Amino acid sequence: RKEVEQDPGPFNVPEGATVAFNCTYSNSASQSFFWYRQDCRKEPKLLMSVYSSGNEDGRFTAQLNRASQYISLLIRDSKLSDSATYLCVVNRDDKIIFGKGTRLHILP
Amino acid sequence: EAQVTQNPRYLITVTGKKLTVTCSQNMNHEYMSWYRQDPGLGLRQIYYSMNVEVTDKGDVPEGYKVSRKEKRNFPLILESPSPNQTSLYFCASSFGTSGTGEQFFGPGTRLTVL
DSSP: OOSEEEOOOOEEEETTOOEEEEEEEOOTTOOEEEEEEEOTTSOOEEEEEOOTTOEEETTEEEEEETTTTEEEEEEOSOOGGGOEEEEEEEEETTEEEEOOOEEEEEEO | OOOEEEEOSEEEEOTTOOEEEEEEESSOOSEEEEEEEETTTEEEEEEEEEETTEEEEOSOOTTOEEOOSSSSBOOEEESSOOGGGOEEEEEEEESSSSSOSOOEEOOOEEEEEO
């Protein structure tokens, strides 16, 4: 079983809809959690860090559930420009572990 | 401009011919790492460095070497490249020594080994 798992998608979602992704991690020693966005084999860029208290940045909300070992990302009022691959990232024992990513296509 | 640079951006080489991919950051970051990205496998960490002269293996270190003689530079060395090392490589850096901060990525190096 991979240490960080995501549904690869693709998620095909109409513009304006709300979409949610989950990511599970298997090692309870994991310390830090992030969502990154990657466009078409370009370099990944940080979307947001994820905290147990939850955090929101505009249309994006991220949540960490340590008890169940998953993190979530919610995108409200989706835009065409949200089409990308979303990467779940975990830091554990100084290492960085990426999920394989979830592909999102926003349809006009 | 704060950035991570990698060179070369594209490289085609032959099996067994030693090569080095350079990585440099101008943000005074302690933590640097190398990743490879392959279809269906995602990004996997090859090596990381928590500071000058401190390096450690990631998930897929076989066939690679690194060095961290200066804070800003973290070259990736393939002593004897093989076709299974054909991949898209990213270098990244972050503040702090444990990799818990935001990773800033270079633009990537597309390597083909024939």
